Amino acid sequence: MRRETGGEHLGGREGHPSHTPASVPSTRSGSPSPRLPGLLAALCDRLPVDRAVVLERVFETVSAPDDPLLSRFIAAQPAAGLAHQLAEIARAWRTEAPGMTGSGLALALATARSFPRPRPAQVVVSGPMSAALPTRLTSGVAVEVIRSADTSLLIASFAAHGARDVVTEIGRAVGRGVQVDLLLEESTQAAAAFTALPDKVHVWHRVGASAVLHAKLIAADRHTALLGSANLTDRALSDNIELGVVLRDPSTVEPLVAHFRWLLAPENRVMRRA
Template sequence: MNGRGGAGHAAVPPDHRSLAEVIAGLCSRLPEDRLASWVRVLAHSDGPDDPALEFFTASQTAPGLSGQLAEALRAWRRETPALPGAALALAVCAARAVPRPSPVQPVVSGPVGPSIPTRLTGGVALDIIRSARSSLLIASFAAHGATDAVNEVQEAMDRGVTVDLLLEESTQASSAFRALPQGVRIWHRQGTSSGVFHAKLIAADRHTALVGSANLTDRALTDNIELGVVLRGADAVGPLVDHFRWLIARGSNLMRRA
């Protein structure tokens, strides 16, 4: 038996990933400022047991990140304990410089386990709204509360972003946005079809989108057990935006302005 999927074969735990694999994952996940901070700490360390590295690792508050950094230290000790931090910092910079497809980023609401690095839905939703520079498209079955998200939509409009809100009429979701200026475009499903508008999407321009189960409500963004993913890049986000633009296009007769 080759050991792959055999009845008595134990799965290889994530902690046994190679140092190169862990570094690649961190380079894909960390934003530029956090990556630069990690590289600076690495560059001044003598090895994986440097207290400064332990402190930096323990100080990370993003769900799952401190565990991923700790995994990198363990892989470093296991594979090349004599490798100086400056050499590993150079390897991190080289890995970051290689273009690679943006990974799908998991997003959750509710309890966060240690199995995979995740971000919380509420914070991700705000970040995506803030990132919009020309257009913002939000779809939700229900909407209430979520004051921070509504405020971010207001700020997006203040900086000239065109905002389209595709909402289910039967849930009175549009009332959550009553404070927004008249420039916001609210859309409801046309006609008397038995179906409802059940999609959940936040798309900034054509570069970033959050797709998942969470409505734009306080509980869905924080307390409910919800699951979603963040997509990045025009190849992934563009077709989604095009689909919803088609839904609200005049010729489709599928949705109407509220």
């Protein structure tokens, strides 16, 4: 969506001036590049599709960047950094394209969303959330990653307790035919948190007692993975100070999943079915 800058104006011919509407940022050589396209693209990188669609509908209902409805919507956002991100978009809209309607901004956001591109790693945290980074809470991201699985889920955790939303979402994944493998530390009795799940779920423990399974991973198919310090416990997912990242680049996620699948292969004698 970023407009190229240069000495030639769109619609102009050599020797003839070109007229640029006042509501469109100038792309004349030496002028600052417009920020609005990049801000909208960054917002698409952050938001799941369903939340992006909700935001597009909000934009369609507002008339201008100073519309009180938009201000109230921005102020009501609980996710860390999201209100700041939306406020930056409103400021860029006001300075760069004040004549654009809310419907026009909604169309721009929908256009950015419709062109898939590699998505950067996203920071997730548990515990207190600041506005320093556009982060999301671990509990919500864990459920979202599980929900995105079409064929397989590979989940590893040192400890597990409670985490009802995660357990419920795993059960739903099993119901739609997803193969689920849980790699759990036996010494913490982590498997007890998943006893309500169907027998189709495979539970794995580390072979031998010389070391433990300490990894924390939720991998959906081979396209998305949540890595971090949080175990699948209520405190770790919400209250403890924990840190993680979501990877949505298949070229990174695929070898990661392949490594854990190698750990599960019986001939490698690393993991055993419980």
